[in-house]
Amino acid sequence: MDTTFISNVKTLTQLTEADCQLLKEMKPAIEKHAAALVEAFYAHLEQFEHLAKLLHAEAGRIERLKGHLRQWLIGLSDGEYGESYFARRYRIGFRHVEVGLEPFYVIAAMAFCRAKAAEMIIEAEYADDPHKTERTVALNRIMDIDLNVMLQSYDDHRVQQFLNVTGFSRALFETLMAG
Numbered sequence: 001m002d003t004t005f006i007s008n009v010k011t012l013t014q015l016t017e018a019d020c021q022l023l024k025e026m027k028p029a030i031e032k033h034a035a036a037l038v039e040a041f042y043a044h045l046e047q048f049e050h051l052a053k054l055l056h057a058e059a060g061r062i063e064r065l066k067g068h069l070r071q072w073l074i075g076l077s078d079g080e081y082g083e084s085y086f087a088r089r090y091r092i093g094f095r096h097v098e099v100g101l102e103p104f105y106v107i108a109a110m111a112f113c114r115a116k117a118a119e120m121i122i123e124a125e126y127a128d129d130p131h132k133t134e135r136t137v138a139l140n141r142i143m144d145i146d147l148n149v150m151l152q153s154y155d156d157h158r159v160q161q162f163l164n165v166t167g168f169s170r171a172l173f174e175t176l177m178a179g
């Protein structure tokens with residue numbers, strides 16, 4: 001991924017070195033609660049018929065997804081967020097384009113993860129911690145960064161799909177978008 005994009009996203013989201021350190025420290029707590037959070041995540045999505053169909057469209061998909069989400073969640077506490085971290089998030093965004101999931105579902109699902117992480121990780125492990133607020137802010141910042149990259153991936157891939165279907169050049173598309 002473009003290193004300017006990476007650095008802009010981090011700077012604008014205000015992800016600091018102190019945030020990275022706090023996130024790194026939180027890895028064992030995230031690992032401890034990952035399985036319960038993953039179960040809650042898919043139980044939530046399964047309530048919606050369209051999403052439940054997608055989650056079970058292939059044999060073994062839901063089990064695979066649980067493993068993916070667990071890895072993703074634990075990865076939030078890597079503490080280092082460089083090119084390979086961004087490339088992975090970009091690829092995750094693309095996978096959702098491939099399966100035909102509208103981006104608003106991903107945004108709503110991130111809101112669910114955020115709320116559950118506050119309840120199942122922060123409240124469970126850091127209720128009396130002096131850095132509780134900073135931990136919550138750090139976790140929110142990295143989730144916002146992930147969402148940002150995933151949505152950038154949606155945008156790029158959907159524009160590309162449009163160009164492929166219409167035969168428009170990127171230059172023409174950009175001229176039209178610029179009004």
Ligand code: HEM
Nearest residue numbers: 051054055061068069072091092095099105106109110113
């Ligand atoms: C916070 C939001 C979400 C995160 C972090 C997330 C995470 C992931 C990850 C890590 C993968 C694997 C990507 C890969 O193969 O490289 C994946 C794939 C997928 N996700 Fe999500 N996801 C989110 C929201 C959703 C929602 C709302 C749905 C709705 C049903 C969904 C359905 C799927 C499906 C169907 C796949 C493809 C599975 C396959 O390859 O068989 N995801 N997701």
